[in-house]
Amino acid sequence: MKRLMDGNEAVGRGAVAAGCTFFAGYPITPASGILHFMMAELPGLGGMAIQGEDEIASIGMCIGASITGEKALTATSGPGLSLYSENIGLAIMLEAPIVIVDCQRMGPATGAATKTGQGDIQFVRWGHSGGYPIIALAPESVTECYSLTAAAFDLAETYRTPVFVMLDKELSLSRETVDLEAVRLPEPVRRIPAPPGSSIPYDFKEPSDVPPFVPLDGSVMVRYTGSSHDERGELCGSKAVLGRFTRHFTEKIEAHAAEIAIAGHDGDPGARILVISYGITAGAAREAVARARADSIRVSHLVLKTLWPVPEAIIRKAAAGASAIRVPENNCGLYGREIERIACGIDVGGIRKSDTSLITPGEIHSDILKSAERLVAR
Amino acid sequence: MAHLLREDRLPLPFCGGCASHSVTRMLDRAMESLGLTGLDVCLVTDIGCNGLIDQYFDVLSFHGLHGRSITYATGIKLAKPKLKVIVVMGDGGTGIGGGHLLSAARRDVDITLVIVNNFNYGMTGGQHSATTPIGGFTTTTPGGNLEKPLDICQAVISAGGRFAARTMSSDKGLSSLIARAISFRGFSVVDVIGPCTAYFMPRNNLKRSSELEDLCMRLGWKTGILREDEGEDFGTRYASAARKGGGRGTRQPEAPLDPASQPGLRGRTEIVIAASAGNYVRFAGTALAQAAIDAGGFAVQKDDYPITVRTGYSVTELILSGSPIGYTGADSPDVVAVASEDGLRKTSAMLASLKPGALVIAEEKLGDFAAPAAVRRFPIAEIARTADRSLVAMVSAALISLIAGTVPPGLLRHTISRLGAKAVVESNLKAFDAAVSYIESHPEAAAPHAI
Numbered sequence: 001m002k003r004l005m006d007g008n009e010a011v012g013r014g015a016v017a018a019g020c021t022f023f024a025g026y027p028i029t030p031a032s033g034i035l036h037f038m039m040a041e042l043p044g045l046g047g048m049a050i051q052g053e054d055e056i057a058s059i060g061m062c063i064g065a066s067i068t069g070e071k072a073l074t075a076t077s078g079p080g081l082s083l084y085s086e087n088i089g090l091a092i093m094l095e096a097p098i099v100i101v102d103c104q105r106m107g108p109a110t111g112a113a114t115k116t117g118q119g120d121i122q123f124v125r126w127g128h129s130g131g132y133p134i135i136a137l138a139p140e141s142v143t144e145c146y147s148l149t150a151a152a153f154d155l156a157e158t159y160r161t162p163v164f165v166m167l168d169k170e171l172s173l174s175r176e177t178v179d180l181e182a183v184r185l186p187e188p189v190r191r192i193p194a195p196p197g198s199s200i201p202y203d204f205k206e207p208s209d210v211p212p213f214v215p216l217d218g219s220v221m222v223r224y225t226g227s228s229h230d231e232r233g234e235l236c237g238s239k240a241v242l243g244r245f246t247r248h249f250t251e252k253i254e255a256h257a258a259e260i261a262i263a264g265h266d267g268d269p270g271a272r273i274l275v276i277s278y279g280i281t282a283g284a285a286r287e288a289v290a291r292a293r294a295d296s297i298r299v300s301h302l303v304l305k306t307l308w309p310v311p312e313a314i315i316r317k318a319a320a321g322a323s324a325i326r327v328p329e330n331n332c333g334l335y336g337r338e339i340e341r342i343a344c345g346i347d348v349g350g351i352r353k354s355d356t357s358l359i360t361p362g363e364i365h366s367d368i369l370k371s372a373e374r375l376v377a378r
Numbered sequence: 379m380a381h382l383l384r385e386d387r388l389p390l391p392f393c394g395g396c397a398s399h400s401v402t403r404m405l406d407r408a409m410e411s412l413g414l415t416g417l418d419v420c421l422v423t424d425i426g427c428n429g430l431i432d433q434y435f436d437v438l439s440f441h442g443l444h445g446r447s448i449t450y451a452t453g454i455k456l457a458k459p460k461l462k463v464i465v466v467m468g469d470g471g472t473g474i475g476g477g478h479l480l481s482a483a484r485r486d487v488d489i490t491l492v493i494v495n496n497f498n499y500g501m502t503g504g505q506h507s508a509t510t511p512i513g514g515f516t517t518t519t520p521g522g523n524l525e526k527p528l529d530i531c532q533a534v535i536s537a538g539g540r541f542a543a544r545t546m547s548s549d550k551g552l553s554s555l556i557a558r559a560i561s562f563r564g565f566s567v568v569d570v571i572g573p574c575t576a577y578f579m580p581r582n583n584l585k586r587s588s589e590l591e592d593l594c595m596r597l598g599w600k601t602g603i604l605r606e607d608e609g610e611d612f613g614t615r616y617a618s619a620a621r622k623g624g625g626r627g628t629r630q631p632e633a634p635l636d637p638a639s640q641p642g643l644r645g646r647t648e649i650v651i652a653a654s655a656g657n658y659v660r661f662a663g664t665a666l667a668q669a670a671i672d673a674g675g676f677a678v679q680k681d682d683y684p685i686t687v688r689t690g691y692s693v694t695e696l697i698l699s700g701s702p703i704g705y706t707g708a709d710s711p712d713v714v715a716v717a718s719e720d721g722l723r724k725t726s727a728m729l730a731s732l733k734p735g736a737l738v739i740a741e742e743k744l745g746d747f748a749a750p751a752a753v754r755r756f757p758i759a760e761i762a763r764t765a766d767r768s769l770v771a772m773v774s775a776a777l778i779s780l781i782a783g784t785v786p787p788g789l790l791r792h793t794i795s796r797l798g799a800k801a802v803v804e805s806n807l808k809a810f811d812a813a814v815s816y817i818e819s820h821p822e823a824a825a826p827h828a829i
């Protein structure tokens with residue numbers, strides 16, 4: 001059934017569909033709608049929703065619930081994400097699955113609270129001490145707020161890691177036409193349990209393996225610590241063990257980058273221009289590409305849904321044969337640098353806007369035209 | 379005899395005479411006296427010397443971040459109510475996590491907090507903490523502390539905490555006090571005063587732990603059980619609220635019309651309705667958008683109003699389209715309805731840059747404005763008055779439908795009728811009907827505008 005829905009509600013519905021049973025969050029525009037939805041819905045579904053006294057408490061409660069085996073969600077915007085930082089590191093260290101929604105607004109600091117932006121793209125990747133990988137997804141529509149939030153839970157459970165869902169003010173608060181019943185979600189994933197009786201929370205052979213989970217729920221003796229630890233969760237300072245764990249934190253995500261990668265590719269094998277978009281810029285880019293093709297310009301379009309880990313293989317494949325890559329972003333070019341790194345040698349640029357307004361199809365269209373002219377001139 | 383202590387791990391790592399020695403022993407004895415097994419208890423520790431103790435217990439344990447242990451304990455307890463959740467934290471953790479302490483007291487989740495209060499940060503080298511007395515010498519107060527010490531129990535009590543107790547780490551009754559706190563159903567705090575023999579004691583020329591008792595007297599910090607009140611803990615309150623349907627549940631809209639029986643929508647149309655707070659602007663926009671969806675099309679709606687929601691302008695932006703909408707920006711409106719002064723102020727720049735061929739539907743009493751478009755004036759407020767003078771946005775929506783033909787008026791009326799609370803629907807239908815009869819009786823105003 002088609003109806004109007006905003007991205008925040010779709011996130012909440014996606015979380016519930018994925019089996020989320022715990023929510024804690026602190027009010028902030030434009031993320032509050034998720035808090036409101038979960039406070040209204042979860043109690044009736046047998047779950048727990050709570051408004052924390054601040055963002056630190058909210059994510060702390062989520063981590064506590066997650067380590068007992070619950071699927072936990074929290075949602076915030078830039079200022080709150082800043083307060084999450086230390087606990088994001090804790091979730092990585094504990095290997096506690098948790099889904100964190102970042103409804104981006106224009107920063108820094110309080111910024112333009114009710115205006116949109118995509119300025120947190122690198123912040124979620126690097127916003128904890130240590131610099132270990134995380135997973136981040138970026139929906140481009142309200143329908144995808146639903147399906148990718150569900151996917152985020154599956155990834156969090158599969159890899160025992162924090163997963164970010166990157167909305168922005170535009171997606172959070174705009175009401176689009178959706179038909180969620182028509183979206184087929186895969187069967188929700190549950191973290192793999194350790195063999196019955198096992199007390200080892202970090203039992204992995206290869207550094208890239210994801211250790212089966214031991215819940216802190218009273219069924220079996222287990223200890224969890226945010227300090228450096230060994231396989232049994234015992235405090236540990238051994239160079240060999242800690243080296244193995246830090247490789248594990250990196251490889252359990254990066255070795256699975258191909259499985260985590262989600263993208264939509266609208267390729268033209270003869271195109272010399274490739275547009276790469278994500279999140280709220282994707283819709284405008286799609287229209288711009290259609291207009292450029294109507295002008296007989298050959299152009300391909302890659303829409304990234306997984307931002308972290310960078311879907312390098314997909315980008316490389318899409319960029320094969322391209323002489324110019326255009327990456328429109330509602331920030332100062334924060335993701336373009338990842339593309340530049342991968343597509344080394346190919347000219348990377350595009351509309352970069354952080355004045356609170358959306359990038360329009362017209363702007364991307366003329367950027368493609370200019371790029372085509374430059375290629376001809378060369 | 380140890381109960382849940384890991385004998386193979388002993389001795390404990392603390393300096394001789396450190397308060398954490400006795401707290402560890404007394405906590406073990408308390409769990410023993412309650413007959414708790416290691417699987418009944420989740421011990422949540424903080425960062426600090428005292429936070430090392432989880433490693434010496436055979437209980438479920440969680441060692442998190444500095445000052446945040448109450449938050450993890452809250453999540454664990456709410457998720458697994460059967461566990462006895464015990465937090466051990468220092469005066470340092472209590473200071474940095476002070477907000478969590480007050481909130482825990484107010485929230486009243488059934489967890490027990492044992493504070494190892496040694497008047498300074500032991501682990502980081504004896505700096506002053508939230509409980510260091512005025513004049514106290516620490517690494518960071520070489521001339522004596524200038525800040526007033528926090529009376530943790532009083533803070534907990536004034537925040538509504540129902541169980542607060544204080545005693546000395548040397549008190550033989552400490553284990554039974556901790557046991558009593560664990561048995562208490564609700565948030566319970568035991569503030570254990572004891573020595574840091576490495577820093578605070580020698581720096582302040584304190585020789586025996588009994589001298590800390592005198593210090594408490596001088597600070598006016600009472601000992602014993604300072605409060606133990608009946609009441610309901612958060613978990614109990616949450617469960618009964620949920621049973622009563624505390625979660626309101628979100629409203630599911632009624633069954634839609636059969637789109638096949640509805641006329642299709644044209645290409646993309648962008649509409650703006652601008653009025654004031656209290657004019658049900660969002661509702662009117664939703665009616666148009668939902669009508670477009672009921673006609674088998676697609677819609678996007680965005681609302682704009684000041685943070686102080688009951689004042690000033692209220693604007694809704696709509697995109698209606700026969701095909702899915704990719705780009706959700708509404709940069710080039712086809713129709714703008716301006717129904718109040720606030721709405722005009724907010725949209726005057728937009729009006730001035732309208733594309734030719736656009737339509738403006740404006741309240742006739744509004745002053746002049748620049749708009750390179752077709753401007754049609756209506757007594758919008760006057761029409762609304764027959765229903766409710768606040769409903770100028772619905773009159774505007776009806777005029778848009780009647781004149782610009784974006785969605786058929788009959789369909790719009792039907793959509794309004796199933797959109798929300800009865801009273802809101804009824805008054806908005808009245809406003810809609812008022813617009814229809816105005817147009818019927820003013821055929822000259824009814825000329826359609828093709829957009």
Ligand SMILES: Cc1ncc(C[n+]2csc(CCOP(=O)(O)OP(=O)(O)O)c2C)c(N)n1
Nearest residue numbers: 425426427428444468469470471499500501
């Ligand atoms: C966010 C953060 N800031 C600072 C520290 C460093 N730190 C470790 S323990 C500690 C103080 C501990 O004092 P207290 O809680 O009184 O415990 P004690 O060592 O006295 O038992 C500090 C500041 C930290 N771990 N985390």
Ligand code: SF4
Nearest residue numbers: 393396427500574575
């Ligand atoms: S430094 Fe102080 S708090 Fe830490 S173990 Fe020694 S006496 Fe105890």
Ligand SMILES: [Mg+2]
Nearest residue numbers: 468469498500
């Ligand atoms: Mg201390």
